[in-house]
Amino acid sequence: MQGAKTKVAILGFGTVGSSVARILLEGPAATELQLTHVFNRDVARKRASWVAHPATENPLVWTEDVEAILSSDVDIVVELAGGLDPAGSWVRRALEAGKSVVTANKKLIAVHGIALHRLARQHGAHLFFGAAVAGGIPVIPGLQQGLAGERVQRIEGILNGTCNYILSGMEAGGEYGPMLAEAQARGYAEADPTEDVGGFDARAKLVILSRLALRANVPLDAVRCRAITRLTAIDFDYARLLGCTVRQVSRAELGAAGEVTAMVGPMLVPLRSPLAWSRGTENMVLIGGEYGGDVVFSGYGAGGHPTAVAVVSDLLAIAHGSGAVELPSKEASVSSDLHLRHSVRFVVSDRPGIVAGIASALAREGVNIDALLQKPGHAKSSLPFVVTVEPCAGSALRRALAEVEQMDCLLEPPLEMEILESD
Amino acid sequence: MQGAKTKVAILGFGTVGSSVARILLEGPAATELQLTHVFNRDVARKRASWVAHPATENPLVWTEDVEAILSSDVDIVVELAGGLDPAGSWVRRALEAGKSVVTANKKLIAVHGIALHRLARQHGAHLFFGAAVAGGIPVIPGLQQGLAGERVQRIEGILNGTCNYILSGMEAGGEYGPMLAEAQARGYAEADPTEDVGGFDARAKLVILSRLALRANVPLDAVRCRAITRLTAIDFDYARLLGCTVRQVSRAELGAAGEVTAMVGPMLVPLRSPLAWSRGTENMVLIGGEYGGDVVFSGYGAGGHPTAVAVVSDLLAIAHGSGAVELPSKEASVSSDLHLRHSVRFVVSDRPGIVAGIASALAREGVNIDALLQKPGHAKSSLPFVVTVEPCAGSALRRALAEVEQMDCLLEPPLEMEILESD
Numbered sequence: 001m002q003g004a005k006t007k008v009a010i011l012g013f014g015t016v017g018s019s020v021a022r023i024l025l026e027g028p029a030a031t032e033l034q035l036t037h038v039f040n041r042d043v044a045r046k047r048a049s050w051v052a053h054p055a056t057e058n059p060l061v062w063t064e065d066v067e068a069i070l071s072s073d074v075d076i077v078v079e080l081a082g083g084l085d086p087a088g089s090w091v092r093r094a095l096e097a098g099k100s101v102v103t104a105n106k107k108l109i110a111v112h113g114i115a116l117h118r119l120a121r122q123h124g125a126h127l128f129f130g131a132a133v134a135g136g137i138p139v140i141p142g143l144q145q146g147l148a149g150e151r152v153q154r155i156e157g158i159l160n161g162t163c164n165y166i167l168s169g170m171e172a173g174g175e176y177g178p179m180l181a182e183a184q185a186r187g188y189a190e191a192d193p194t195e196d197v198g199g200f201d202a203r204a205k206l207v208i209l210s211r212l213a214l215r216a217n218v219p220l221d222a223v224r225c226r227a228i229t230r231l232t233a234i235d236f237d238y239a240r241l242l243g244c245t246v247r248q249v250s251r252a253e254l255g256a257a258g259e260v261t262a263m264v265g266p267m268l269v270p271l272r273s274p275l276a277w278s279r280g281t282e283n284m285v286l287i288g289g290e291y292g293g294d295v296v297f298s299g300y301g302a303g304g305h306p307t308a309v310a311v312v313s314d315l316l317a318i319a320h321g322s323g324a325v326e327l328p329s330k331e332a333s334v335s336s337d338l339h340l341r342h343s344v345r346f347v348v349s350d351r352p353g354i355v356a357g358i359a360s361a362l363a364r365e366g367v368n369i370d371a372l373l374q375k376p377g378h379a380k381s382s383l384p385f386v387v388t389v390e391p392c393a394g395s396a397l398r399r400a401l402a403e404v405e406q407m408d409c410l411l412e413p414p415l416e417m418e419i420l421e422s423d
Numbered sequence: 424m425q426g427a428k429t430k431v432a433i434l435g436f437g438t439v440g441s442s443v444a445r446i447l448l449e450g451p452a453a454t455e456l457q458l459t460h461v462f463n464r465d466v467a468r469k470r471a472s473w474v475a476h477p478a479t480e481n482p483l484v485w486t487e488d489v490e491a492i493l494s495s496d497v498d499i500v501v502e503l504a505g506g507l508d509p510a511g512s513w514v515r516r517a518l519e520a521g522k523s524v525v526t527a528n529k530k531l532i533a534v535h536g537i538a539l540h541r542l543a544r545q546h547g548a549h550l551f552f553g554a555a556v557a558g559g560i561p562v563i564p565g566l567q568q569g570l571a572g573e574r575v576q577r578i579e580g581i582l583n584g585t586c587n588y589i590l591s592g593m594e595a596g597g598e599y600g601p602m603l604a605e606a607q608a609r610g611y612a613e614a615d616p617t618e619d620v621g622g623f624d625a626r627a628k629l630v631i632l633s634r635l636a637l638r639a640n641v642p643l644d645a646v647r648c649r650a651i652t653r654l655t656a657i658d659f660d661y662a663r664l665l666g667c668t669v670r671q672v673s674r675a676e677l678g679a680a681g682e683v684t685a686m687v688g689p690m691l692v693p694l695r696s697p698l699a700w701s702r703g704t705e706n707m708v709l710i711g712g713e714y715g716g717d718v719v720f721s722g723y724g725a726g727g728h729p730t731a732v733a734v735v736s737d738l739l740a741i742a743h744g745s746g747a748v749e750l751p752s753k754e755a756s757v758s759s760d761l762h763l764r765h766s767v768r769f770v771v772s773d774r775p776g777i778v779a780g781i782a783s784a785l786a787r788e789g790v791n792i793d794a795l796l797q798k799p800g801h802a803k804s805s806l807p808f809v810v811t812v813e814p815c816a817g818s819a820l821r822r823a824l825a826e827v828e829q830m831d832c833l834l835e836p837p838l839e840m841e842i843l844e845s846d
Binding site: 019023027028029130135136137138139140141142143144145146147148149150151215274277289291292293294295296297298299300305306308309310311312313315316317320321322323324325326327 | 442446450451561563564566568571573638714715716717719728729733740743746747748749
């Protein structure tokens with residue numbers, strides 16, 4: 001620690017990469033870590049935008065040649081390129097060369113995390129990924145270090161800042177399209193927002209959390225995702241009637257036999273629940289444990305600086321020889337059949353017999369109606385209403401709804417959402 | 424890791440100690456950690472109440488002789504006796520014998536933490552104290568691992584579950600005396616509740632957090648404590664008028680020159696702030712960082728099981744060779760002069776000239792009145808009202824109030840509280 005600084009290379013010099021560089025140069029890590037290499041395509045452009053920074057005093061190598069870094073004396077490689085390829089092969093080769101790796105790449109860790117950890121151990125290197133879930137919120141160190149002794153039974157998270165920005169904006173009166181456009185204008189959402197609004201980004205994070213917290217290996221495509229794209233102001237109106245709001249929730253629960261129920265999608269969240277308190281691009285993770293009850297972490301889950309704090313903290317942990325507590329995880333059978341209350345929103349051209357038709361379809365699948373809500377003020381030609389049902393398997397409900405969809409008075413497919421309980 | 428289990432002794436077998444034993448025997452640590460010794464005075468009684476547990480299958484030594492443990496081949500000593508003595512000397516001797524120590528002893532760590540860390544390093548041992556602050560909430564690992572790269576500027580915490588139980592109960596309509604009695608009946612408060620309600624318990628935790636988060640060494644007695652004992656239902660009425668509630672807040676902030684402003688006491692917390700969401704014995708810690716913004720941790724800060732989770736997690740970290748990231752902390756000049764808006768509640772026997780007298784005393788100290796609030800329905804012979812003032816140094820306000828106290832119409836000393844801002 002007192003001798004030479006730990007040498008760090010950054011692969012991928014976008015928003016997060018340049019924040020990492022800034023914190024490495026001016027933050028509490030500056031005395032211990034030295035940024036030596038920056039890799040990016042078209043690196044000259046990146047370098048030009050960096051000129052006025054004190055970094056230029058460093059003997060910093062700017063390169064488009066990743067081989068130059070992998071064969072250098074760099075101690076830790078920070079992988080911020082994202083995606084499975086070529087980032088995955090860079091990470092593998094760095095670990096094989098005995099270099100430790102810090103990555104924010106949730107997809108890579110969700111899909112190949114276990115194999116990469118094995119590789120790291122074989123080569124005496126470390127693999128840290130604190131920035132892969134919930135950016136600046138220390139959920140991963142909190143789980144790996146602080147809750148290692150817990151038996152975690154349940155994870156409920158708001159893991160995608162883009163969806164939370166859109167949905168908390170809709171809660172405040174916005175509509176989906178304009179809120180998405182606003183998120184795109186602010187740089188929170190991509191031109192193609194599918195990864196975020198479809199639930200796929202959050203799903204990769206939920207898979208990582210399930211491994212660390214539930215100690216269960218959950219395959220990515222075993223987790224059902226429901227997009228937030230069909231939500232309208234009406235859904236928030238009805239949510240309020242139920243004492244709830246709507247959030248994109250990533251939920252995983254461990255059953256008595258070690259099976260996992262996991263799902264990502266818009267769900268009704270009681271206004272009393274911490275999950276309802278998240279605003280804008282905030283993230284929140286609730287960890288429910290057998291011994292210690294619920295622990296909640298919240299903060300900014302994305303953005304250059306918060307994510308960079310997680311990366312630099314991982315770098316410091318490696319430099320201080322502070323390995324993660326890695327408890328073994330097991331293969332788990334996975335379903336997305338959350339056994340919860342549900343709400344179903346219908347939009348119909350009103351005529352007699354609709355409710356009877358819905359009720360009998362639900363009854364045939366053993367799903368019990370809890371309440372029927374219909375707010376006044378809508379035209380009969382396009383009438384929204386909501387049916388809430390008692391706790392049931394989502395699959396039974398969906399079978400019933402597939403039948404209901406055959407009714408020609410339905411103007412769009414029913415939209416079902418789980419209703420989370422508050423404690 | 425694959426070989427012999429790490430041997431653990433527990434010193435102090437009360438609520439937390441027996442929870443630690445239970446989790447060690449049945450939780451995720453059972454394959455790696457072995458409880459070998461339990462020390463307590465009158466240990467036969469403790470042993471008797473433990474009989475039916477599977478622990479008895481273990482070759483477990485129950486002893487009243489701490490020397491037997493310190494001279495044994497135990498790897499890690501868990502100190503749960505509390506207080507400075509004799510716990511401090513046990514911890515020192517364990518470290519000197521090269522044994523690692525896990526402790527929940529906030530006072531010992533607040534007062535002697537730096538020296539004990541030095542001692543641990545000298546003897547190649549570890550000292551972990553994740554349970555000393557906010558029990559089951561992984562704030563300490565979150566700070567040491569997950570926020571090591573952050574520049575933390577501000578800590579705001581609800582660090583005492585007893586006070587939070589009393590104050591959230593008063594928010595719901597209770598009065599101080601009955602709520603304290605209820606807390607005592609439930610085992611949340613001691614017969615002499617001074618440590619909790621006077622702020623001294625929370626202060627030790629704030630000192631520890633300041634060292635880890637602000638990297639500032641704050642002497643315990645440099646931090647002002649104001650008790651919650653004088654609060655009444657009236658204070659919650661007026662808080663609501665201001666869009667706030669009242670919580671015991673522990674707050675420390677780093678100034679531009681490295682100075683620290685720190686204080687513990689009842690403060691007005693905006694209802695929009697996460698701190699207002701804590702209920703019952705919950706704890707909450709807000710860490711405000713330069714790079715990543717605010718991160719909030721919440722959960723159960725006390726009680727046997729949550730505290731034991733933190734202890735067992737520390738044991739696992741040591742067993743896995745996962746040391747804490749220890750960044751150096753500096754001596755800091757400390758004041759308790761929070762420069763914030765304040766509210767002051769007066770109770771007077773009403774007569775002309777009172778407000779004029781208060782206003783001129785405040786004006787002489789350069790304190791500007793913001794608003795005067797007086798709820799109807801109180802008798803003139805015992806009239807409560809509240810004055811809020813613009814941001815000012817607490818010391819200037821207190822000088823002005825010392826002068827106001829000379830007015831013979833005051834039925835009790837004025838009660839001042841800081842008003843925290845919400846973001």
